[in-house]
Amino acid sequence: MTNRFVMKCGGSTLAALPDAFFEDIRELQESGVHPVIVHGGGPAINEALGKLGIESRFVNGLRVTDEATLEVVEMVLAGRINKDIVRKLQKNGVQAIGLSGTDGRLIEVRPVENSAEVGLVGDIIGVNAALVEGVVALGYLPVIAPIGIDTAGQQYNINADTAAGAVASELGVDTMIVVTDVPGIMRTVDGEKIVLPEVTFDEIEEMIASGEIYGGMIPKVRAAMNCLHGNVREVLIVDGSAERVLSRAVREGGIGTRIVRGERAE
Numbered sequence: 001m002t003n004r005f006v007m008k009c010g011g012s013t014l015a016a017l018p019d020a021f022f023e024d025i026r027e028l029q030e031s032g033v034h035p036v037i038v039h040g041g042g043p044a045i046n047e048a049l050g051k052l053g054i055e056s057r058f059v060n061g062l063r064v065t066d067e068a069t070l071e072v073v074e075m076v077l078a079g080r081i082n083k084d085i086v087r088k089l090q091k092n093g094v095q096a097i098g099l100s101g102t103d104g105r106l107i108e109v110r111p112v113e114n115s116a117e118v119g120l121v122g123d124i125i126g127v128n129a130a131l132v133e134g135v136v137a138l139g140y141l142p143v144i145a146p147i148g149i150d151t152a153g154q155q156y157n158i159n160a161d162t163a164a165g166a167v168a169s170e171l172g173v174d175t176m177i178v179v180t181d182v183p184g185i186m187r188t189v190d191g192e193k194i195v196l197p198e199v200t201f202d203e204i205e206e207m208i209a210s211g212e213i214y215g216g217m218i219p220k221v222r223a224a225m226n227c228l229h230g231n232v233r234e235v236l237i238v239d240g241s242a243e244r245v246l247s248r249a250v251r252e253g254g255i256g257t258r259i260v261r262g263e264r265a266e
């Protein structure tokens with residue numbers, strides 16, 4: 001692993017991340033390893049929409065986003081969640097700056113192909129890597145909300161796994177770590193649920209087809225396979241509540257599920 005990695009923090013786990021998780025980030029930074037965070041917030045968006053009487057609807061894992069929904073998505077992601085993560089990092093001694101993908105045109109998008117179905121959801125066409133690198137060079141950890149902007153200045157909703165994969169690709173990091181609420185990709189073998197230490201693209205496609213990978217795990221593995229077609233060497237899916245999960249993933253390996261390009265290592 002080089003001295004940078006992209007980490008996606010899922011909404012499923014954000015509220016429960018202990019101080020130790022952020023302390024672990026501080027220790028990594030002190031040892032010269034610099035993470036970039038892209039975060040989600042699906043459950044918090046659902047809750048905020050629910051309070052306003054707006055129903056949450058998804059098509060193939062993408063939120064159907066009309067203008068009223070987009071307003072709430074941006075408020076929750078770029079506001080509450082983003083600032084909450086920045087404050088938690090700062091409380092634990094990490095200097096952090098929160099950015100939305102619209103700031104400095106960080107994430108450029110165009111409407112997704114099925115926009116007639118899902119509305120204001122963006123397909124990423126560019127990432128302002130120089131901006132992210134500049135923030136890191138200043139000694140701050142960038143915390144990025146998955147909102148994109150098009151050439152006309154319109155903002156769009158983006159799936160957070162997809163956004164993290166695109167940022168990882170464009171920064172050319174070795175590793176993307178997807179922090180979620182399960183210990184990795186799981187499969188039932190001989191009646192027992194196990195965490196797969198490593199999966200290949202073929203195994204992922206099989207598990208999607210058989211329904212063993214479903215729901216929120218689908219955008220993760222799709223984003224993983226997309227960025228593994230570029231410079232990224234490995235994607236790790238790990239549980240945010242596991243002790244010292246990041247430093248173990250970075251220094252020791254053998255935690256969570258590792259997705260690699262091509263064939264299995266042995």
Ligand SMILES: Nc1ncnc2c1ncn2[C@@H]1O[C@H](COP(=O)(O)OP(=O)(O)O)[C@@H](O)[C@H]1O
Nearest residue numbers: 010011012180182184185186212213214216217
């Ligand atoms: N094969 C699988 N192994 C583990 N989790 C899976 C699998 N297939 C689907 N999932 C689901 O994916 C969920 C994680 O995705 P999601 O809820 O969207 O999390 P996040 O908010 O972190 O993006 C798990 O809680 C689990 O319900």
Ligand SMILES: CC(=O)N[C@@H](CCC(=O)OP(=O)(O)O)C(=O)O
Nearest residue numbers: 011040041042062063158159160
């Ligand atoms: C287009 C789209 O679906 N955007 C997502 C963005 C947040 C997200 O992806 O959060 P998690 O990682 O916690 O699921 C949404 O509106 O829920």
